[in-house]
Amino acid sequence: MGVVTDIRGRGRSASLVRAQKCRRIGRSGAGNVSLFWRIFSLNAAGLIVAAALLLGPVTVSTPVQPAEALVVAAGLAVLLAANAVVLRVGLAPLQRLGRAMATADLLRPGARAVVAGPAETAELITTYNTMLDRLEAERAAGAARALSAQERERHRIARELHDEVGQTLTAVLLQLKRVADRAPEDLRPEVGQAQEATRAGLDEIRRIARRLRPGVLEELGLASALRSLATEFTTHGLAVRHRIPGDLPALPEEAELVVYRVAQEALTNTARHAGADRAEIRFRRIADGVELVVGDNGKGVGTAAEGAGIGGMRERALLIGADLAVRPGSEGRGTDVRLCIPAGGR
Template identity: 40%
Template sequence: MTAHGLGLADPERENALLVGIIEAISAGPAIDALAARVAALIVAATATDVCFVHVLDDTDRSLTLAGATPPFDREVGTVSLPLGEGVAGWAAYHQRPVFIMEGKENDPRYRYFPQLRGEDYTSMASVPMASSPGGLVGVLNVHTRERREFTVRDSRLLTSIGSLIAGAIHQARMHRRLAARERAHERFTEQVIAAQEAERRRLAGDIHDGITQRLCSLRFHLDAAMESLGGDNADRDFAATQLVRAHEHADLTLAEARAAVKHLRPPVLDDLGLADGLTSLARSVPGVDVRVEVEQCQLPEHVQIALYRIAQEALQNVVKHAGAGHAELTLRHREAEIELRVADDGRGFAEVAGGYGMGSMAERAELIGGQLDVESRVGVGTTVVATVPCASPSTIPRSGDRFGVTDC
């Protein structure tokens, strides 16, 4: 080791470092385990006192501490900084190494983290980790208690180490994303099955409690009428009464059957489409003045149904619980998203109440790949926002194209 640098003193130590990196890469796709092993190897190879491995999160907008040498290994996952902030964030954003011999607290790029005890270390080096297939994946930071002069060889060594492990970290990030997608797909499948079973139970209950009972009663009245036919005038009057009641039950049964079908698929969507269907829905809300602003959009059928049901449930909550005089219903394009928003000026609430149908609305939003956000303040009102990704943001009309059509 040179007196003031990080260079390896002999080929044997260089080979040992390479072997250690290869073994760390081969150990598995877990980012934290890989980062921890690499941090230890770097400290041993460079005669520094501590090493931090910061890795890009899945948003590619911030760095998260993924590995560190003791005693800072317990801080893994607790430190995060956006690209461009802090020395590591600056090195990542500009993809240029940073070397600070002393006085780092006076450097405008420096950001202090109490749990990392920066005051205990004098010199530091921050080097981006990047590879040709994956691009930037993170930053390596090394620190020394004593003042250290960093040389060109030091920079080359740390850059080489970063390049060696960047590909492995890129693959580990891809593996993590894939695992997250698989878990999301499993949850999605479970939610779909649960929603289907709940809908079947609801429909079965509607048929049993409503339509079936009506048909039994209808049959009773028809049987009574048939038995009375052919008798005296009193029997014929009784038969006529039974037929009238049978006719009433037939009308009620037909109405309940239509209601059950309507609950499965709102016919207004077939007749008017989502935008005009929402307008019609808003006009049917009793006792509340609903202002409507919607944009036409060609969405898949299941997405239209989900958004319509969310709006329907939200407006029902306005009527049943909000005590509002005014409400707003909007359907808009937001960059690569479709936003459905229902807001009221009602009484609001301090905490989101699960009994207000929030669970079913959130589930519908998740089932179509979106999310539901609810904001409410007591005495101010409630806002329900369902956001759904849109596949073709380039074709989305601007706010002035209120009734434009886009393929989403």
């Protein structure tokens, strides 16, 4: 639950800072003349000028003289143009707000609408930005709770597979060995096949348990866990290389788990959907932290919508303040999943 407490606290503090900033900006814009008074003042000025002209040098005869019609038409055109300009300027912040609302994505946080325009518009944009801060903080806290519960459930299932199913299959193997020793000669091949099938099932159970609970991550560290992951996925026509130096900076436990799970999910997507025969894990130090890249030479993501796997990776990246990008490969082919973790993690 350490992850939950950390993320929740940081999410709320970041939300509070942004909300206070938005309120300060909103208050600074509160002195602007409102859109209502802008339009009212412009219309009133136009009507006053028109009345003054009609009472003064301009008169309207019956029938209307061409010069008089020209003056009235020109005044009307000026008034309409001025109204159009005021409305265009006044409503531009609302249009920007609409675009920001249409493109808002809680999995890609940080984007905010610019607080500008008349007082009512500035207040509306400030309220929207504050609401977005709260939604992002609540989303991060909820994701932290969900992923923490998911990890606990993974550990429980892995332990039951290892302790219960694994021990049962081991007992079956021992019993089959005793049967094979006593079985007639013509039945021994069939008993041997049963032994091989049971042994293969036991190996598969152990492999699933290792993927559910990466013991090598806890025992040997992140670099060894990533190398082991590359070896594990080097099968069924997929060759996975790794470039992982030994002088990487230490990361918090939560960040190491996120890096491992992102690499695991990226390789799983490669094996299932990419149609690739080569993949690579690169983990290196960069100027402001560390970077994980999982690339392949498959068919790429194209225009397909992001699935649950990529969405899950984005959720995990948010927990440690990392940036995750899914892009075409560096050679224009395949896919690169890039995770950038700031120095110190979160």
